[in-house]
Amino acid sequence: MRSWTAVAVxxxxxxxxxxxxxxxxxxxxxxxxxxQKDLYRLYVCxxxxxxxxxxxxxxxxxSFDLIHRYLVAGGSKVDYVQxxxxxxxxxxxxxNRDGVEWENLATEQIDLxxxxxxxxxxxxxxxxxxxxxxxxxxxxxxDHLSDKKSTYQIDQDIYFSVKDDPKFASISHLKDxxxxxxxxxxxxxxxxxxxxxxxxxxxxMLQRPNEPAWSSSYGLGRPGWHIECTAIALHYLxxxxxxxxxxxxxxxxxxxxxxxxxxxxxxxxxxxxxxxxSHYVHAGMIGLDGEKMSKSKGNLVFVSSLLSSxxxxxxxxxxxMSDHFRRDRMWSQEKLSAADIEVQRLRTALKxxxxxxxxxxxxxxxxxxxxxxxxxxxxSEVNRWVDKTLNGDTGGDKRQIVSVLENLLGFxxxx
Ligand code: ZN
Numbered sequence: 242m243r244s245w246t247a248v249a250v251x252x253x254x255x256x257x258x259x260x261x262x263x264x265x266x267x268x269x270x271x272x273x274x275x276x277q278k279d280l281y282r283l284y285v286c287x288x289x290x291x292x293x294x295x296x297x298x299x300x301x302x303x304s305f306d307l308i309h310r311y312l313v314a315g316g317s318k319v320d321y322v323q324x325x326x327x328x329x330x331x332x333x334x335x336x337n338r339d340g341v342e343w344e345n346l347a348t349e350q351i352d353l354x355x356x357x358x359x360x361x362x363x364x365x366x367x368x369x370x371x372x373x374x375x376x377x378x379x380x381x382x383x384d385h386l387s388d389k390k391s392t393y394q395i396d397q398d399i400y401f402s403v404k405d406d407p408k409f410a411s412i413s414h415l416k417d418x419x420x421x422x423x424x425x426x427x428x429x430x431x432x433x434x435x436x437x438x439x440x441x442x443x444x445x446m447l448q449r450p451n452e453p454a455w456s457s458s459y460g461l462g463r464p465g466w467h468i469e470c471t472a473i474a475l476h477y478l479x480x481x482x483x484x485x486x487x488x489x490x491x492x493x494x495x496x497x498x499x500x501x502x503x504x505x506x507x508x509x510x511x512x513x514x515x516x517x518x519s520h521y522v523h524a525g526m527i528g529l530d531g532e533k534m535s536k537s538k539g540n541l542v543f544v545s546s547l548l549s550s551x552x553x554x555x556x557x558x559x560x561x562m563s564d565h566f567r568r569d570r571m572w573s574q575e576k577l578s579a580a581d582i583e584v585q586r587l588r589t590a591l592k593x594x595x596x597x598x599x600x601x602x603x604x605x606x607x608x609x610x611x612x613x614x615x616x617x618x619x620x621s622e623v624n625r626w627v628d629k630t631l632n633g634d635t636g637g638d639k640r641q642i643v644s645v646l647e648n649l650l651g652f653x654x655x656x
Contacts, residue, residue: 242325244369245355248362250648254316256641257603260611262311264490265567267498267521268412272613275489275520280318282478282488283309284518285366286470286497289326290350291335294357295541296561296572297534301494301524303558304566304614306363306651308490308522311610313364314648322477323366324470325351327373328463330428333452343453357544360554362651368477372469373455375476379464380457382472383444385512392444395435397460399445401468404438406507412521413499424500428466442504444468467504474517475509491518495569498523525569534572542572553656556581562616562650583624590630591654596637597629603645610649619650 253259261274275281285305288298312319326332327347336343358365372379383399386392391405403409410420421431421439431439443465448454454461464472480487487509491502502521509517526533529540547557560580564570590596605622609615623646630637646652 242369242371244365245359248364250310250313252316253314253648257607259315260608262611263613264520264522265613267523278317281312283319283321283490284474284478284488285323286493287323287325288354289329289331290347291332292536292541293350293354294544297527299544300527300561302363303561304524305492307614309364310649320478321366322368322473324473325371326466327371329466353545360548361558362653370473370477372464375469375473376455376464378472378476379468382468389511391511397447398443399459400441401444401508402437403440403507406510408510409507412503412506415499420499427500429500442467467501468508471505471508486516486519488518490520490522492522495523495525524566528571530573531571553581553584555652556584558651559584563620565617566614586627590627593630595635596639597626597634599637599642602626603641606645
């Protein structure tokens with residue numbers, strides 16, 4: 242599927258010292274360094290194309306954009322894959338509810354998402370892959386699971402035996418009973434009769450009345466969600482057989498830890514015998530004015546609405562950067578307004594003839610990003626530097642600080 246407009250990120254590794262990136266890994270529950278590499282493999286779970294792009298999405302993709310930028314600016318190559326679940330239950334339900342064709346809803350929402358990502362200056366993935374176009378890969382992955390005798394049929398649907406993976410639950414660390422409860426809340430079917438284990442997950446769903454379907458050796462049907470990401474990651478990220486893990490980072494919002502990432506990792510381990518990712522990285526959830534932001538509450542804030550009301554896209558990035566990416570946090574108009582004032586002051590400072598000293602600020606930005614994306618420190622240190630510059634302090638290097646802001650933080654001098 243077509244991605245969005247590429248943005249060049251310069252290699253700054255000759256100009257500055259890039260500390261090794263340390264990120265909190267949900268599986269080990271530690272902040273651990275990524276190995277030093279020339280090529281990183283990054284997979285971030287994409288949207289199901291309805292309700293795009295709300296601020297929860299923006300917060301997640303911005304966080305991984307900062308990681309992506311840091312690695313590229315640090316002189317490495319990043320193969321970045323993101324999927325779009327362009328066929329799934331929630332999309333069909335929404336299309337039915339609104340009386341529109343599901344294909345039209347998906348196309349419109351994917352376009353909206355691309356425009357929002359481009360406006361927010363989020364680097365596009367190397368491969369942007371839809372579930373529908375990945376169906377042959379999904380079938381291949383189910384074949385591999387079947388070869389290992391890890392699938393079974395209920396009626397004509399195909400299920401994966403999650404407990405065939407001895408490391409199942411090593412990302413979420415949840416007890417069985419809690420997993421069953423969350424699985425049921427997040428689209429799973431733990432009580433379905435015929436299941437060997439309540440947590441076993443659907444990998445191929447036989448066609449239901451009035452629903453779209455694709456032909457396969459398992460019959461006319463469509464892929465399950467978890468196997469979609471496993472198949473796309475294994476294919477498009479071409480894991481190096483000499484490495485211990487298949488990819489470097491699997492990422493997404495914290496609501497994906499269980500069941501989604503647990504299921505994907507289990508499928509990948511059964512297929513390949515190797516760990517899926519060295520780092521499972523998760524962004525916190527975004528609430529609004531003290532409440533959880535959700536489609537059921539009808540309080541989603543959309544990036545496109547903010548942009549069409551004239552909000553500076555970098556102010557959205559800045560407001561999201563004012564909290565730590567892993568934390569569940571609140572969004573509010575006040576937070577956006579405060580961020581916008583700071584961003585406009587930054588733009589004014591960047592028009593000054595002389596700048597306050599920039600060496601310490603640049604080191605601080607690099608060290609803070611490397612420290613599990615400590616963007617709060619970056620926001621407060623940039624604000625202090627803006628104050629000094631506007632107060633007439635001198636001695637800074639304009640070219641260097643602009644380059645760091647643009648390449649690492651996604652700042653654009655053009656609004
Ligand atoms: Zn996924």
